[in-house]
Amino acid sequence: MDEPLRALSRPLLTRQVRELAFGPQPPCDPGGGASNSEGTPARRPHDPSKKYSTTPTRTCNAFLPLAGGARRAVARPNRRPISYNPVVPLLARAQGRRGAGGPFSEDPIRVLGCRAMTAASPTAQRWIYGPTSDLLLGCGGIYLVALVALPWLLAYSSVSAWETFSVAIIGLLTNTPHYGATLLRVYERATDRRRYLLFSVYLSAAIWLLFVAGLHFFALGSFLVTLYITWSPWHFAGQNYGLSLMFLRRRGIDVPLVLKRLLYASFVFSYALTLLAIHGPTHSFGVAPVPTKFLGGTFDFVSLGLPAPMVQVGLVACGAGYVASLLAAGVLLLRRARSPRDLLPSVLLVATQAVWFSVPAWLQLTGGVEGGRLFISTTWLAIAHSIQYLWISSYYARRAGEDAGLPRYFAKTVLAGVGITTLPAVVFSPPLLGSLPYQAGLATLLFSVVNLHHFMLDGVIWRLRDGPVARVLLRSGGEERTAEPRTPAAGWARRAVWGALVLALFTEVFGIWEMEFGVRRPLAAGNLVRVEAANHALAWIGRESYAVEQDIGAQIARRLQSTGATPQQWEAVRHHFERSLAIYPSVEAWLGLGSAEHKLGNPTAALRSYERALELDPSHVTALLLSGEAWLDLGQPDRARPQLERAQGLAPEDPRVQHALARLARAEARTAEELPGPVTGSATTPN
Secondary structure (H helix, E strand, O other): HHHHHHHHHHOOHHHHHHHHHHOOOOOOOOOOEEEEEOOOOOOOOOOOOOOOOOOOOOOOOOHHHHHHHHHHHOOOOOOOOOHHHHHHHHHHHHHHOOOOOOHHHHHHHHHHOOOOOOOOOHHHHOOOOOOOHHHHHHOOOOHHHHHHHHHHHHHHHHHHHHHHHHHHHHHHHHHHHHHHHHHHHHOOHHHHHHHOHHHHHHHHHHHHHHHHHHHHOOHHHHHHHHHHHHHHHHHHHHHHHHHHHHHEEEEOOOOOOOHHHHHHHHHHHHHHHHHHHHHOOOHHHHOOOHHHOOOOOOOOOOOOOOOOOHHHHHHHHHHHHHHHHHHHHHHHHOOOOHHHHHHHHHHHHHHHHHHHHHHHHHHHOOOOOOOOOOOEEEEHHHHHHHHHHHHHHHHHHHOOOOOHHHHHHHHHHHHHHHHHHHHHHHHOOOOOOOOOOOOHHHHHHHHHHHHHHHHHHHHHHHOOOOOOHHHHOOOOOOOOOOOOOOOOHHHHHHHHHHHHHHHHHHHHHHHHHHHHHHHHHHHHHHHHHHHHHHHHHHHHHHHOOHHHHHHHHHHHHHHHHHHHOHHHHHHHHHHHHHHHHHHOOHHHHHHHHHHHHHOOOOHHHHHHHHHHHHHOOOOHHHHHHHHHHHHOOOOOHHHHHHHHHHHHHHHHOOOHHHHHHHHHHHHHHHHHOOOOOOOOOOOOOOO
């Protein structure tokens, strides 16, 4: 099609017209060839092997409408010549973008679409952001670096002193926005909300209704926590699998169904090993990406309790399947790849999956190393996953035209993520709609439900079979989006939502700051006044801690015991333990209150506190021990014996129990001596 157009355009263009349209032109051959120094055409030797020349040459052809417009301009010079030809400004802009000597300046027909556009460079489509960032952030390389660096930092530097605060800040900048990225993808545009209506509205509402119910029914809350812990390794494995397929497709590697199933099977077997480790006889969260600070409080992990023989059989079967599927997939990939270097991102993702789950689970199940102590901390695993998610979601947002720049997109993800992780904690805190304190289980349940909601939405919006996702992630294209009309009411609503999210961000930052610099560090330094003030300030955002009040009372009690204080000075200890019980009743608070009552000379009140502690935990050794000693103080060794014998059965080697039993024996002997002998002829023995 190219040569006929040139043949039509050549007779219609004179040299003056060409100079008028494109500026001064060098002498050239009407046939498209180069000219010699005298202006005569220089003929090229004929090459029978080439029908058309592939060497770019400076040509003087143009499109037919351009020639007609320029001819009319020459005939009537009183008009501006370019005003009759809208193509010339397009050519000028193209030349300005590409520079002199570029393809547009050499052949204007390419700009006008008469020749097919050259495909994008395969090298440009191979990576998302670039080799270094893709391998470190997208393929898990940063976790492998942390695997080597963090143990050294924790062992030979003072990083451990600020580990809690640093993890909280890093989580705010990684884990929180990775939730927000999903929320922006689903809820920011009305078209996306309608597209995922079943999941964005109905199932999401069902999940949050379960959250509210779980705050009141602890069995349901424990089920949600267990579901989150069980599902999370699969969510991580699914992301690694999807990214490995993406990199293979972007490199032009054909992935037939057999190869795809083999690669998928390796991730399934990896998850199966993790499942055995989580729900086996010695279940551990060391192989699940669950931050340890969220494990505790009211809700429990309900293990399946898989028997040991089943776990051993599953270990052999899943291990063999994992290795076999990886080897088979590797052989097929090596046959299809142009170069082994094309497989580097996918190989690194498979290695990341192994380091995250397969190897820790295998070592824990075989008794080699405890899973919880194997690779630094599961907190860092969650952070690495979040960085990986932000890496791919920011690329998609940029290619889909959702945001103008990365900083603006990141700020929006932080705000959206803080909104879903902070606002429910404030709304359902004890001062407002809830009854469960933040550290007593509210944070655990909220964290679990936020992740379950995130898992559900991610499983829908990141399908590579989806047209828009495939265009962006597999072919580096863009998603066609139309501008949505906005009414004034919608504009005010959006501003109100973003304002509430900014307020939530300040709330979260305030909570992190006060817990570190108002509670943890002053408590370690003994500055109890600052700790008490910070805990009262945290009450404004629903995070007043019952454990902090216990720590204050316990530290005051230790000071009084070492200084030999008077009984009246124990009033402060009793106040803080009563304050802790007002926030949330716990065994430790009841025991501390009982000890304070004992020091104040109230054995009966102390006994009531110990019995309340036993109502919460009938098998608490310290509560049984103190309850037995309280009965001894009241002169009733017969009531003390059941408590102390039960404590002995639970902790036979505890020296405190042995001491209490010796005291019981002395009290019983003393009571026997004080009892009068039997009266002759009497049928009963007096009490």
